[in-house]
Amino acid sequence: METSTVETPGLLAEALATFDRLFREAADAGEPDPTAMTVATAGLDGRPSARIVLLKAHDPRGFVFYTHLDGRKGRELQANPQAALLFHWPRVRDGVQVRIEGAVEIVSDDEADAYFASRPRGSQLGAWASKQSETLESREAFDQRYARAEQEFEGRDVSRPPRWTGLRVRPRCIEFWYGAQYRLHERQLYECDAAGEWSKRMLYP
Numbered sequence: 001m002e003t004s005t006v007e008t009p010g011l012l013a014e015a016l017a018t019f020d021r022l023f024r025e026a027a028d029a030g031e032p033d034p035t036a037m038t039v040a041t042a043g044l045d046g047r048p049s050a051r052i053v054l055l056k057a058h059d060p061r062g063f064v065f066y067t068h069l070d071g072r073k074g075r076e077l078q079a080n081p082q083a084a085l086l087f088h089w090p091r092v093r094d095g096v097q098v099r100i101e102g103a104v105e106i107v108s109d110d111e112a113d114a115y116f117a118s119r120p121r122g123s124q125l126g127a128w129a130s131k132q133s134e135t136l137e138s139r140e141a142f143d144q145r146y147a148r149a150e151q152e153f154e155g156r157d158v159s160r161p162p163r164w165t166g167l168r169v170r171p172r173c174i175e176f177w178y179g180a181q182y183r184l185h186e187r188q189l190y191e192c193d194a195a196g197e198w199s200k201r202m203l204y205p
């Protein structure tokens with residue numbers, strides 16, 4: 001069991017409750033995919049890169065997505081395990097943006113195996129076939145790799161590729177942005193200092 005007996009600090013709990021409420025509102029408001037978030041990373045060269053991934057779990061330990069460790073984001077996060085996440089839910093209230101920043105860690109093998117096992121078989125085989133972010137010479141080359149994976153796992157469960165796993169962003173700060181008329185937006189920032197103390201303040205829009 002990975003559940004921790006450490007109590008969630010009050011302000012973090014408040015921020016996570018706000019996140020949950022807005023996440024539910026996003027689903028109710030018909031956002032096409034409330035789990036879609038931008039994840040920004042930078043390797044040791046300091047050059048940022050960003051792409052969308054899907055949020056698959058969140059709790060006081062952090063926000064989890066799944067990917068290949070050898071793709072660009074995987075390589076950057078191993079070199080510099082810091083990320084920023086961004087949600088934009090335009091249909092919630094007058095528009096909501098949530099920004100989360102924090103250190104990144106790899107989820108346990110058990111957690112990754114459990115999530116991988118829940119994916120459609122085609123997606124599982126795709127994870128074996130894809131050399132994420134590497135040059136693909138032709139679509140046929142990818143199709144062939146997929147067909148090979150199909151053969152390899154014929155008649156049995158598809159195991160998780162060891163370099164395909166979950167990454168958890170442990171929040172160091174969470175900002176809620178609420179759109180308002182005339183750009184008089186509201187911004188609430190929750191942040192954790194080096195001693196682990198959470199505080200909350202508003203920011204000018």
Ligand SMILES: Cc1cc2nc3c(=O)[nH]c(=O)nc-3n(C[C@H](O)[C@H](O)[C@H](O)COP(=O)(O)O)c2cc1C
Pocket residue numbers: 036049050051052053054055065066067068071072073074132133
């Ligand atoms: C809506 C959407 C959801 C996506 N979800 C994921 C995901 O959860 N994990 C993933 O590795 N790539 C996902 N992708 C693909 C990434 O955006 C990206 O193309 C891929 O991960 C390679 O990124 P990288 O080269 O920076 O590593 C998604 C793309 C879109 C448009």
Ligand code: PXP
Pocket residue numbers: 054066067119123
């Ligand atoms: C390459 C890749 N990996 C992982 C995912 C995560 O989603 P799922 O586990 O639901 O396929 C996506 C979603 O588009 C994806 O494109």
